[in-house]
Amino acid sequence: MGTVFSFDVRGAAPRTAAALDAAAAWLHHVDEVFSTYRPGSQISRLAAGTLALSACSPEVGEVLRLCEAAERRSGGWFSAGYAGGFDPTGLVKGWAVQRAAAMVSAAGPEAVCVNGGGDIQVHGGPWRIGVSDPLRRGGLVTVVHADGELAVATSGPAERGCHILDPRTGRPPAAALASLTVICRGLTDADTYATAGYAMGDRARTWLESLPGTRSLAIAADGTSWSTGGLRQGQAAER
Numbered sequence: 001m002g003t004v005f006s007f008d009v010r011g012a013a014p015r016t017a018a019a020l021d022a023a024a025a026w027l028h029h030v031d032e033v034f035s036t037y038r039p040g041s042q043i044s045r046l047a048a049g050t051l052a053l054s055a056c057s058p059e060v061g062e063v064l065r066l067c068e069a070a071e072r073r074s075g076g077w078f079s080a081g082y083a084g085g086f087d088p089t090g091l092v093k094g095w096a097v098q099r100a101a102a103m104v105s106a107a108g109p110e111a112v113c114v115n116g117g118g119d120i121q122v123h124g125g126p127w128r129i130g131v132s133d134p135l136r137r138g139g140l141v142t143v144v145h146a147d148g149e150l151a152v153a154t155s156g157p158a159e160r161g162c163h164i165l166d167p168r169t170g171r172p173p174a175a176a177l178a179s180l181t182v183i184c185r186g187l188t189d190a191d192t193y194a195t196a197g198y199a200m201g202d203r204a205r206t207w208l209e210s211l212p213g214t215r216s217l218a219i220a221a222d223g224t225s226w227s228t229g230g231l232r233q234g235q236a237a238e239r
Contacts (some may be wrong), residue, residue, distance in 0.1 A: 001031050001093055003117030005100075010124070011110025019107035023100040023114070030096040033057050036087055047085040063088045066095065070192040074207070078196035079167035090164075094153060094191025097121050101187075119153040121187040122146050134179035134219055141219060141233050144183060151187035155180050155198035156219075164198050173201050178221050180204065183231065184214045202226070 005027055009016060033056075035041045042060055045051035053060065067080035067088050080088045097116040101123060105112045111124030120129055125147035133139035134156050144152055155164060156179030166173050182194040193214065197204035208216045208228045215229030225233045 001027075001035065001096070001116070002037065003093070005097070005117070006115045007100075007104065008113040008115075009104060009109050009111070013108030015107040016104065016109050019104045023103045026100055026103065027096055027116075030059070030092060033059060034063070034088065034092045036089060043086070043088070047087075063092060063095065066188065067091055070196070074192070074196035076167060077199050077207075078192050081167070090195040091188065091192050093117065094119055094121075094151070094187040094189075098151065098187040116187075119151075119187055119191055121151045123149050131181050131217065132179075135221075135223055141179075141181075141225070142217060142231065144231075149185055150183065151185060151190040152181065152183050153187060153190035153194040154182075155194040164195060166199050173199055176221070177201060178219045180219075181217045181231075182208070182214060183216070183229075184211070189214075 033042045038044060042056045070078040080086055093116050097114050098121050101112050101114040101121040105123035113122045113127055127146045129144040129152050130140040131142045133141045177198060180194050180198045182190045184190050197208055205226055215231040217227045217231045219225050
């Protein structure tokens, strides 16, 4: 998936090592199935018309349904449709990390954190999760305290450049934010909400406020910010 994944496990149980192996194998499987950079992946072959959806792994149908639900929930601001094809990149990483974390947590350790390219799913705790400042390398805009099941996802151009497009125009958002961080229980939702919200820009504030169990923090290019759900810039945000 073109990024680095890491596992942090505390209080390992007897089955933890096997669960970590299974979770790593799961992430490799997801990459093999969904990578848009691998011409032989199922998603690439599906886009090329050399593989039918019915012949794909069951996960492809699951992700397709999740993408359709995310598109409905966001009013079309999240979209896996690209040039008439199917590109679920905006959802797959969060979905894969959420499942990997659940696999390890089910083995019984005290606490688990899985970090996929800066998007994080935790179980147990306590954890302190720093949210990077998109305008000041090495700085933080807030710290999230978690003790339970929680996910933190951030979208923006700071690390990878502009890679999120307005689905209505196919171009970068007209009034792009520097970053948008979304916090909720599961990373599948947090990832898609952050992607859709970043595409919306400031219009995302009202939408994010309507989502139950969701908090967010947006940083504008001029350093100003807005937030929902009580999350604040420069403060420790309690779970």
